[in-house]
Amino acid sequence: MSEAPAPPFTETELSAAIAELPPVSSVLQRTLVVLSDPQSDLDDIARLVRSETVLAAQVLRLANSALFALPNPVSSIEEAIQRLGFAEVHRLVCALGSRQLFLRPLTHVGFDAVALWGHTLAVAVCAETLARLARTDRSIAYLAGILHPVGMVALDRAAQARRLKPRLAEQPLSEWEHAAFGTDNAAVAARVLRQWKFPDTLAAVVAGRYLPGAAGEQVADASLLHAASLLAEKIGSALPGEQGLFLPAADRLAAAGLQWEDFGDAEIEAAQNLQRTRALLNLA
Numbered sequence: 001m002s003e004a005p006a007p008p009f010t011e012t013e014l015s016a017a018i019a020e021l022p023p024v025s026s027v028l029q030r031t032l033v034v035l036s037d038p039q040s041d042l043d044d045i046a047r048l049v050r051s052e053t054v055l056a057a058q059v060l061r062l063a064n065s066a067l068f069a070l071p072n073p074v075s076s077i078e079e080a081i082q083r084l085g086f087a088e089v090h091r092l093v094c095a096l097g098s099r100q101l102f103l104r105p106l107t108h109v110g111f112d113a114v115a116l117w118g119h120t121l122a123v124a125v126c127a128e129t130l131a132r133l134a135r136t137d138r139s140i141a142y143l144a145g146i147l148h149p150v151g152m153v154a155l156d157r158a159a160q161a162r163r164l165k166p167r168l169a170e171q172p173l174s175e176w177e178h179a180a181f182g183t184d185n186a187a188v189a190a191r192v193l194r195q196w197k198f199p200d201t202l203a204a205v206v207a208g209r210y211l212p213g214a215a216g217e218q219v220a221d222a223s224l225l226h227a228a229s230l231l232a233e234k235i236g237s238a239l240p241g242e243q244g245l246f247l248p249a250a251d252r253l254a255a256a257g258l259q260w261e262d263f264g265d266a267e268i269e270a271a272q273n274l275q276r277t278r279a280l281l282n283l284a
Contacts, residue, residue: 151189
């Protein structure tokens with residue numbers, strides 16, 4: 001006799017899971033608005049950084065670190081942003097603003113906190129690297145990479161509430177998710193982002209991480225996120241249970257605006273960018 005299908009992941013469960021997540025959306029939403037606006041200037045970004053006391057201290061500390069060894073220390077947020085550059089500030093804000101999401105292990109999904117954060121950062125850096133090669137929006141690519149695991153976090157909270165058995169180490173992640181909830185973490189992540197009032201376009205990109213066709217009009221950016229997940233796997237930052245879900249298909253690379261040669265060249269660049277980003281965040 002076959003098992004009854006699992007009850008679907010409900011809006012009530014989604015709301016309960018979101019209530020347990022750290023409130024990271026506000027600063028990231030404002031960052032997305034400010035740094036994605038070509039009319040934004042130094043004053044706009046300085047106001048954003050100053051609004052978060054901890055972030056402001058981290059930006060100043062990073063600007064005065066040995067990695068930016070200049071003779072005179074900076075004492076203002078404006079000087080720090082000029083020294084770091086807008087792109088570096090964007091990475092720092094997104095990474096630090098989301099870091100608290102990944103401080104707890106996902107006991108039912110089966111990922112420890114260090115592995116999950118390492119994977120998250122790698123996908124974000126790989127997405128930004130590929131976005132540069134594809135000449136598309138690097139800030140959106142990075143933010144999609146940083147936020148894509150929120151569905152895993154939400155499903156882990158829901159699995160605990162349902163008192164489900166944890167995923168077995170050898171069980172594919174998507175198989176466990178569909179058996180337990182009738183959905184996967186990519187679809188749930190999109191629901192979380194919409195609840196957090198992020199743009200529908202960003203939610204659609206994250207929803208299409210496994211199957212870019214599910215992203216509708218955002219198939220190009222979703223294909224890039226899919227390729228970034230494969231690239232993260234190639235540089236040693238895959239999550240157990242996700243192997244084989246990301247395919248080096250020519251049509252998906254083409255949909256992302258990439259050539260085979262681009263993808264091959266990106267591996268070394270992404271690994272170097274990830275090493276630098278880790279160094280920066282360790283300083284911050």
